[in-house]
Amino acid sequence: SLGNFGPLFITVAMVLFAFTTLLGNCFYCDNLLNYIHKGQPSKGFMKGFRIVSALVVFIGAGMEVSMLWNISDVLMGVMALINIPVILILSNTALKALADYEKQKKDGENPVFRARDIGLEYETDYWG
Structure with a gap:
């Protein structure tokens, strides 16, 4: 019903939804780690966690x-x-x-x- 604009709209909406969901889940994980550690974990640990999270996203994007x-x-x-x-x-x-x-x-x-x-x-x- 949206003509040629429909697929573009759906694609942009899905990308934005996926991106904001990913950011939200990363935020939840950061807060969970803060709670579990009773404070901010070390910067090295958090950097490693974020790198692993990013790698998992890229691996998942390439999977069947x-x-x-x-x-x-x-x-x-x-x-x-x-x-x-x-x-x-x-x-x-x-x-x-x-x-x-x-x-x-x-x-x-x-x-x-x-x-x-x-x-x-x-x-x-x-x-x-």
Whole structure:
């Protein structure tokens, strides 16, 4: 429906989407590494991580699409194997937060999350 402009538009949109997704994922990984290391990792480590990340992108861009999807599926499965136990471990905390939210709504309050209200004794990153 866009004529000759359609393929060009789709190509540019896909490139921009892929690029911004890649930047977002690299940002997430940088923040994760900061969290795991309890601060900024060494500059050498971060430079190595970024070089490896760039190499993986270039290798992936040259791979067969079917192989790329197969690798992606396996890595998504690995991520699920990591996330499912964590979700189960944190489900009690999430249910307490939901109950606190519903109680505040029922009492006519504007719900505000406070970690201590659901029994989180340790310091959280964002909530007091």
